[in-house]
Amino acid sequence: MPAASPSVFMDPNLVARYAEGPRRNVPGYDGLLPMVRILLAERVPPDGRVLVVGAGGGLELEDMARAHPGWRFDGVDPSAPMLDLAIRRLGTMAERVALHEGYVQDAPTGPFDGAACLLTCHFVPQSERLPMAREIHRRLRPGAPLVVAHLSVEDGNGERALWMSRYAAFLVASGVGEVQAAAARSKIEKELAVLAPAQDEAILREAGFGRVQLFYAGFAFRGWMAYA
16 A cells, blocks of 8 residues: 555554555556566575565465465564454465564564565655665575565656656556545655665665666556565
């Protein structure tokens, strides 16, 4: 639910409707999930261990756990209601998942064979983004893949306003009312830490990741793969 503020993820009523959000708000979301696990599977072994940062809701956990029955997961999220939702979504697959309430520094030290962080970074203040990336990096085996995707929009020369306008238009095309779509756009612009793609890539490199490559772009969203 990218247009939400972090406090939304503590509201039980809104949490219960969380699964509706990504598919409605994120262009190509149903294609993004399999792309993420395909990229991870290039290096994560059949019995590998994967770290999921921002695991609340359980959508990506469910997708990866179903496709890779030998993988084990550690998921971390600051919202207890969202972690509860993930447990319910996973069903019997929850036996292979350890969930931790908190932030990435509260996750086990690993080492992990891969990591994913989807639709999460734009909720993290800019000053905390590099420390967060470093915490992920130090939990990964050398050469392990990281896949990230979040809001990331060019700045300058009117580019940001144009792409945010397109994002709002996509919401309307997905069935959101024009007033609500405009409010969602305004909320993102006022409350979320949306960086330019070059800034996002620089953070990954400064945190120690190499071979940073763009694999996904959907209007105001970008996704990268990188290696520890």
